[in-house]
Amino acid sequence: MKDLVSRCPIEEVMQIMSGRWPTLLIYYLKQGTKRFSDLRRDNPTISHKMLTLELRKLEDAGIVERTEFEGYPLRVEYDLTSAGLKLVPLLDALGNWWETVEAGPAHASTSPVKLSQK
Amino acid sequence: MKDLVSRCPIEEVMQIMSGRWPTLLIYYLKQGTKRFSDLRRDNPTISHKMLTLELRKLEDAGIVERTEFEGYPLRVEYDLTSAGLKLVPLLDALGNWWETVEAGPAHASTSPVKLSQK
């Protein structure tokens, strides 16, 4: 029973993008149209339950579009929506930022206890 | 036993920023130096255990700086690092993006089943 609408848009985004899968799925969908089984192959450690749940969430968020084709061994295609495409560079920016942090100055893991005095 | 180092920086960022608290804490720390109890007041629904865990995580990530002052009723101050400050506009960009998605065209919740045929 989480409040679906929070006061802050950033919280709402994080509610959707949190966890290991959303960014990964977006990464693979960025490569083009994917089917359910393609996405499972792309990321073999996700379970089908998780994949359906995460895809549904991204669909509800308007990031992913689901297209179901009538038929026999039922076919479903997943794509990024235009909104989803616009999200990609923002995630890339986060990744780039993180690389500068990692490389950044004095990631002092030497002193387990930090003490300062003013 | 999660691999702490993934291949992709975006995954690594998400590992840190996932969940409700990191963005919220950054939001409040953006306002300036905060003490532990300030942050609890800012966000009364976080438990003190979660607050310590999340602060520790952000500190380890180099986003937050913890300054401990010797003394009596022990005082600790938390600030965003320069890296943390640089993160803020990126999160804002995500928030802005999300607002355009919400407001965006045809969030069709009318048709529960979508069918297409090519």
Add this chain to the structure above:
DNA sequence: TCGTGGTTACAAAAAGGTGCGTAATTTACT
């Protein structure tokens, strides 16, 4: 005794994995 900023142990809740069932048709085997 209270307030500060914690830690630890235990309990509850949430997230996630596994395996089975389903549809409707093609292909494979006998």
Add this chain to the structure above:
DNA sequence: AGTAAATTACGCACCTTTTTGTAACCACGA
């Protein structure tokens, strides 16, 4: 010809794992 098996994208139930909450405890000095 008749039967069986495979395919695809799930839903559902059950169970395990992970995360989070709760409460108690710690030190120190006012």
